[in-house]
């Protein structure tokens with residue numbers, strides 16, 4: 155959904171450029187998209203959701219919301235889809251709308267919280283307060299939707315400490331999932347002007363990766379699922395919409411590489427062996443070796459031989475280290 159439904163103009167956002175869309179999708183277009191995706195799913199027991207993202211879904215007229223939801227509900231009725239999720243703004247949540255969403259099969263609501271620091275929210279021209287996020291979260295939980303609270307890092311007026319506090323508040327508000335997006339400077343936004351005038355400095359990629367790694371570990375510790383790290387790949391971003399910022403096509407992989415880098419270096423400590431063999435849960439193997447073998451290369455500087463291998467008996471980030 156483009157930001158046409160959105161009443162606000164956050165300083166960092168130009169949804170039309172990010173999503174590449176400037177008009178509402180037609181019903182036929184949505185059906186076509188759903189059919190294409192469904193046809194590509196081969197796994198029988200796969201859990202499938204239809205999601206309305208971008209813009210402010212609950213900012214649309216109720217009749218338009220119902221029209222879009224009816225398409226998705228139809229697929230739930232046919233048994234092809236298990237739920238509907240949507241993203242919206244915290245100040246566009248009220249009981250009337252939540253009733254409508256409940257009746258229409260919506261299961262998950264993601265709020266763009268971005269920050270739970272009022273100073274940062276004002277600097278970004280978000281148009282809502284941290285308290286409004288808390289109130290909306292309470293209502294969503296009360297209506298028994300699954301709650302997602304998205305956050306951004308590196309916003310104007312933000313600091314790593316403020317981001318960490320935002321993450322702690324997201325956990326306390328009962329979110330089951332989150333997304334972490336580093337702030338980018340997009341052309342034709344207020345932030346682009348602030349950047350050009352020297353009032354805003356974007357995070358370095360390494361800073362954003364390091365902070366995201368800390369936040370990911372915090373969320374994991376509290377059972378909050380991080381379902382996205384970094385922006386989706388968008389042709390528009392690659393075609394010059396982004397002026398600067400910590401964007402990387404493999405942002406998540408960089409973050410997981412960073413986490414494994416710390417784990418491995420802490421475990422290896424002062425080991426003076428010639429060779430090491432590290433066994434890893436196969437799902438984590440690539441991240442342990444690192445993006446472009448970064449972690450392996452670091453270890454190769456210390457050991458004559460470094461071997462990584464998968465071990466199916468290991469779970470999560472458990473590993474076995476043998477040194478000789």
Ligand code: SF4
Nearest residue numbers: 160162163164167209
């Ligand atoms: S509320 Fe969301 S869609 Fe609207 S301007 Fe802000 S970030 Fe963009």
